[in-house]
Amino acid sequence: MIVLAGTGGEVAPAAAKLAEETGAEVVTLVVDLGGHPPAGGSNHDTAAFADDHCLPAIQANALVTGLAWPAVVRRLADAARRCGATTVAHGYAGRGAHRFAAGLAAVAPDLRVLAVPGAPPAERTLWGYVVEPGDRWRFPAEGEFLAPEEVTVTFDAGVPVAVDGETVSVAEALRRLNRRAAAQGAGKHRTEDGRTFAAPGALVLVTAHRALESATLEPELARFKRQVDREWATLVRDGQWFSPLKHALDSFVVEAQEAVSGDVRLLLHDGRVTALEPRDARPAAEYVARPGKITAQA
Structure with missing residues (x-):
């Protein structure tokens, strides 16, 4: 069988x-x-x-x-x-x-x-999908004008728990942000085999989470976690999801999320997602918005 x-x-x-x-x-x-x-x-x-x-x-x-x-x-x-x-x-x-x-x-x-050639793999998921004609998460035509849109994502210990103040599960956050970010043309990139992969909701959540970590994590912890993040992504890309090292990194990442709570405002426009300013409950430093990035003030 x-x-x-x-x-x-x-x-x-x-x-x-x-x-x-x-x-x-x-x-x-x-x-x-x-x-x-x-x-x-x-x-x-x-x-x-x-x-x-x-x-x-x-x-x-x-x-x-x-x-x-x-x-x-x-x-x-x-x-x-x-x-x-x-x-x-x-x-x-x-x-x-x-x-x-x-x-x-x-x-x-x-x-x-x-x-098995011809058996369609489970490539279309809540996280992302290969862009094909007729996709239900519509992307705008090139040059099509769309008004900028702001969205606020709330995290509790690293978990997205609300979008624009409305409580959501992780799945619902991705669903909503997939629609909204795709309408702004955000979240598309080329894969190694030349296809276009879209993860609009994921881009919004990762951008917001990264910005909030920059405002809440102790500097040395933030520096080391960036190294862990890179290794985590490499392991997943290489098919090592179930490896002991990946499991150990998971534990570190979860432990580092304890302080990652608060709100992040983002701007969705013209194919881009920009974190404007994290409004965290327990800031490690004072942060101000700059075009395209967040900078710490001494």
Whole structure:
């Protein structure tokens, strides 16, 4: 038996072809991490993805593209155990396939893994997605005029808990900011394979969190955490989500969040997200807004 992960009804043709080629029974696992309409996914999956994968990336100030694969690896390993399968399959290619194989080797080394061309990988998530025609998070046309918009994000111990004063979960914060930042053309960048990846809500939250850390963390702690953030992002990009070092860095990042509470005002305009001024509850120093950055005053 083989368990094949994919998104929605698009996985059915790949499953049928895999069954024909291998002669094995193929069970499909539909994975929806917030990048598609509710049919085929669940609010529980999306909330767990936001809390267990997106939040650690926000707190590590990491705008990484590959956050879905660790969640898919765990779901596939669990499904294989329930079904008694010895093989799992996915649609990731290139660097994504490397990450997936490394992750599965860490959590379920006894399972065989297959990369299946034509099986759509779970790349569209609450965190980000590859931009395609007709995306529901609309980006403006080039040169289209949009009035600047301000948004205030509130953090409590490094967790986004409100947007413009309204209480939200991490998942809801990403949903709202995905729409608002995408409308301003913010959050797009080129990936290593030349595609355009968009993470508008993630860009807003990471920008706000980084600004608030600069205002609340003790200087030596802030300096060292920047090094940890870079190493955290490198490990995730290299497929080491489940590594002992990544786990240890997670603990450090969470510990460093104790003082990261307060409000951050941001300006969304012309494809950019700018932190204007953090209004923190426990400032480590006095900070004033400058165009494009935040500067400390002695």
